[in-house]
Amino acid sequence: MSRKKEETQGLKHNKKDFSEWYNELVQKAGLAEYAPVAGCMVIKPYGYAMWENIQAWFDMKIKATGHKNAYFPLFIPERFLKKEAKHFEGFMPEVAWVVEETEKGKERFALRPTSETIIYDSYSRWIRSWRDLPLLLNQWCNIVRWEQTATRLFLRTREFLWQEGHTAHTTEKEAEKEARMILDMYKELLETQLAIPVLAGEKTSKERFAGALRTYTLEALMPDGRALQMGTTHNLGQNFSKPFNIKFLDRDEKNRYVWQTSWGFSTRLIGALVMVHGDDKGLVLPPKLAPIQIVIIPIFTNKTRKQVLKEALKLKKELEKFLVELDDRKYTPGWKFNEWEMKGVPLRIEIGPKDIKKKQAVLVRRDNGIKKTIKQSKLEREVSKQLDDIQKSLLTKAKKFLTGSTVDAKNLAGLEKAINNKKMARTGWCGSQECEDSIQDKTAATIRLIPFKEKPKGKCMVCGSRAKHVVYVAKQY
Amino acid sequence: MSRKKEETQGLKHNKKDFSEWYNELVQKAGLAEYAPVAGCMVIKPYGYAMWENIQAWFDMKIKATGHKNAYFPLFIPERFLKKEAKHFEGFMPEVAWVVEETEKGKERFALRPTSETIIYDSYSRWIRSWRDLPLLLNQWCNIVRWEQTATRLFLRTREFLWQEGHTAHTTEKEAEKEARMILDMYKELLETQLAIPVLAGEKTSKERFAGALRTYTLEALMPDGRALQMGTTHNLGQNFSKPFNIKFLDRDEKNRYVWQTSWGFSTRLIGALVMVHGDDKGLVLPPKLAPIQIVIIPIFTNKTRKQVLKEALKLKKELEKFLVELDDRKYTPGWKFNEWEMKGVPLRIEIGPKDIKKKQAVLVRRDNGIKKTIKQSKLEREVSKQLDDIQKSLLTKAKKFLTGSTVDAKNLAGLEKAINNKKMARTGWCGSQECEDSIQDKTAATIRLIPFKEKPKGKCMVCGSRAKHVVYVAKQY
Known part of the structure; x- marks a missing residue:
């Protein structure tokens, strides 16, 4: 049998021309296409089937751990977004608004860039006593972020699909446990289903979710040396329960503010799947997510x-x-x-x-x-x-790439070299915002995460003082 | 065991006070609540679980008949909506807009009130040959209709959830077959899962979906004597394929416009479930849809x-x-x-x-x-x-109600009496728009459907000329 490559078929770009290859592949493989509305995408049946497989797995997992699904409005009153100042600042530039003119005047509604505020307004009515806790909800929905930067299918679009979990607990410890448990679940999804290995850790305060106490992240390394944030979970502390007045009557008859988490991953994962496993001939799908095996x-x-x-x-x-x-x-x-x-x-x-x-x-x-x-x-x-073997091989291969593409950097020069060579750098950081800013100024890369278990040794790559943290630095999507 | 009814529990309203009873029950049973944005609702976990059960059943059925899911943008360019004039007119009053100001000027995007136009824009690129047909897609999504009328949870809200199927075929006959097959599937869903009997038939041209050739409908009768439209399927003919230029190269090498259908049901079904089966103590759920059996x-x-x-x-x-x-x-x-x-x-x-x-x-x-x-x-x-027996009993009981609440009317006086007695009327109609308008003017009721299999005998209830159709007339939700 001869394998005649016909002119009209196949990819024009090799994976070496990474960005062009990605755009061409996503469309030629029938995953998605650009919509006639600038910045939006159409998720085609083949791409959507993968999203359905991801949904089915994760939905089963969260339900087995006591979470339930619900649905909250797309529209968020402007006053809600303003209640948590950092949160508002974080999302303000990319909010799309619907304006309603009534007798009382104009009112603006945000199309949800994320749903903390509208959901926690409900929580303030639903939660009365410790008996109502933990409250463990999730929703699958569309999200709107009206970005002005260039569109990339699955990676950066003005509308995308995601799940967002929102939980409320009686204690900080319980909220922390939830945020970490969900992160583990995400990791399991990524490694066992998508065959994408990830680094797990915490975000710096600069990179943290607007309004969170702590943000945990899973970062995967793409073949072009950029890190892609695959999923995040947030310990929100009482940052939302205070402005939204979510209190519960505790066992000791005292009123306390709840402790909260939120967490999400999006259709962006399909973009990661394309980038990590694809080759010059097209997609390479892990059997567990493939619509056709x-x-x-x-x-x-x-x-x-x-x-x-x-x-x-x-x-x-x-x-x-x-x-x-x-x-x-x-x-x-x-x-x-x-x-x-x-x-x-x-x-x-x-x-x-x-x-x-x-x-x-x-x-x-x-x-x-x-x-x-x-x-x-x-x-x-x-x-x-x-x-089974393909599923394992894909993960092994991707792990090898991740390990092989991570280098130790001792100073800014070493970091620059690593980034220029399309590597991710493991290095030391003193913890100061100044040094963090310097990294970005010099290399356009950022601290992607502070890993959970690695103990710092040596010095801050920028200022040379004692390192407080090991950090992974890379350019990001 | 004594069944002490505590003051704080139970419903204040009996089912006789139908509208108040419904509003109270939906909220007290934990199905949904009013959102802080006027006209919107929050679907709570217990209500959402029923939607998930409905989704699971229907999704399985459409996939078994070759349909696939996809996802199209929430945003629809204004020029798309305008392409099919009747369609645009039909939806124009209730469209919510996002306005973008760019260098080129202002552009308005509609939040989808339905997705025919944005989906058929894609179809015009995807369909080339008879080999691409039939194209059988569906999407589960949120829909926005910015109505000014009073909100009723599940029944009339500015945002709701639904499925919308959109298919393209090589022949009119095949499109017609699809529209009827899906209607049968809806009927099966309603009767075997929701235990709600429905009348099946066609809409008059006045009540037809804006842009459709023929609209088929399933109508259920609520305890207050009003009909609720439970699901509709539309034979769109070539009304959209012509303005959207969706052509295919047929087997005879000729280019032809495709024949299309669209069809949908929404979270409104949960409202019907509450109304049809509920009683003075609360909800009565059919076992096949109950989140807890x-x-x-x-x-x-x-x-x-x-x-x-x-x-x-x-x-x-x-x-x-x-x-x-x-x-x-x-x-x-x-x-x-x-x-x-x-x-x-x-x-x-x-x-x-x-x-x-x-x-x-x-x-x-x-x-x-x-x-x-x-x-x-x-x-x-x-x-x-x-x-099993409960599932059957609920359907039997609802069927009895439907039969018992349908009366024959021979003229407008008879119709008025029936409507005033909270009945649905079966009657004759000559087919003229004038007589149809008269019905509405006199009774505030409308022709809900022309049943499929009933042959007309006797006269038009309005003008007394020969009846062309049997019709069912009722007030509607």
Whole structure:
């Protein structure tokens, strides 16, 4: 079988031309496209199916830990946003407004850039006693941030989809535990489902969520050396419960303000999936999130068509516990190979007259291109094994990249070199805002996180005084 | 056991005070509340869980028939809405706008009141050949209609949730088949899951969806004699494919405009569920949609507490294939009975020391209050049987109401009498807009639908000429 690459197919850009490659791939693989409204995107069925898979996994996990879904309004009164000053400042520049003119005058409503304020207004009515706590809610919804910067599909759009969890607790300790538990859940989602390894840690106060006491983050490294924030959880302390007056009557009959968390990840994860695993031929999807896990391509001539299709259909039925598709369209096998490689389907099964005679089929892995001829009687077992192996291999490969792309930097010169070489730098930081600002001024990179378990040794890379923290520094998306 | 009705619990209004009863119940049962933004609602976890159950059922059904989900932008350029004149007129009064000021001037974006235009703009790029058809997409999203009329939770709010299906086909016949198939699917959802019987038929041209060729509808009758539109499907013909230029190259190498359908139902269904089945004590939920199907109430004194709770927990485990909850809070049994009756949980199981001794439990049905003492060994089977029976009984009861509330009217006087008596009228109509307008002028009721299978006999109730159609007339929500 020849694999003729047709002119109209395939990617014009190689992954080396990273930004162009990404834009072309997201569209050619049918994940998303630019909408006619500047800054917005259309999530196409193939991209949306991945979001549904991510949703299903996470929804099951949060429900198993006592969280419930609800739905709060898209519209937020301006006065709510203003109640927490830092929060308002943080989101103000990118808020889209709907203006209503009534007899009382004009009123502005923000399209939710995030829902802390509108949700906590409800919480102030719902929470009365310690018996109402913990209150563990989540919502799946659209979010609007009217940014002026260039659009990148899945990564930066004026509207995107996400989940946002909002919890209220009787104690600070419990809120802290929740923020960390959800971060662990995010990590599990990313590593076991998306096959994307992440660094876990805390944000500096400069990079913290507007209004949070502490922000925890998971950062993944993209092939262009930039870090992508994959999900964050916030210990909000009482920063919102005080202005929103969310009090509960405690067991000792005293009124106290609740302790809160919020947390979210978005459709941006699909962008990460494309960047981390994709190659010059297209997407490479981890089997656990792939909308189609196996594609069967029948190889036939006019003469053998009927027989081969019959056999291919039989194979499809045998594999129906997987997400399997039979491509019986009237295109050449080569054209189909290209198409399904572009779409990143983990396994391809080829079957032709020779294979039928020998009761076999040819199995081809998308991630490494390895071909294997398998007896049909062993196909189901082999497919299952290969899918598991692909899932693991993708994570291993991405881990290797992450480790190999992280270098130690001892000073600003070393940091600059690392950033210029498209690496992430591990280094020491004294904890001062001045030194943090210097990093950004000199390198356009920022402190992405302070890792949880690494103890600082050595000096601050900027001022040379004793390092208080280990930090990871990279350019960001 | 005494059933002490405590002052703070229960509904102030009886179902006879229908409108007040509805508003009170929706809030007291924890389904939804008014948001701080006028005209909007918060869907609380208990209400949202029912929406999730509706979603799960319907999503499974449409996927099994080849439909896929996608996501299109919230923002619609004004010029798109204007492309189909009737469509624009229909929605114009209730559109909320976001205004962007750029160098080129002001641009207005509508917050989607429905998504035909933004979706068909994509379709014009996606569809090239008959091979791309049928295109069968759906989206679950929020919708904004900035109405000035009074808010009613679930029934009339400025933002609500829905699904909207949008399909494109090669022939008119295929589009027609799709519109009718989805209507059947809606009917199945309503009757088998929500236990709400509906009348199925076509809308008059006056009541038709703005831009549709034909609109099909399912109408349910509420206890106050008003009809509620439960779901509609539209055969759009080529009314959108022409202005949006959605053409395909047919098998004969000719370019043709596609034939389209769109269809939707919304969170309004939850309002219908409340109205149709609820009673003076609260909600009555059909088991197939109930977030909690069974609640176990342990009956104990301080002395017997430990033993009873242990046994109750055992029961819970035995019933874990159902959605079962054990209420072990420190309230009186009477308080708990009221609470769970308000929430409409289909079955209550009471267990106390006497029951434990006799290896039995008491089963109480929410829909009819009937108590039954059951051997614990037979509990699972009995519960299963009772849940099935409740599901069926609710539908039967609602069907009886629908039949009993539909009367034949021969002329306008008869129609007025029927409407005043809170009935729906079945009558004859000549098909003229004048007579249709007269009905509304005289009775404030409208033709809700032209049923599919009923053949007209007799005369138009208004003008007395030969009836072209049987029609059902009622006031509407």
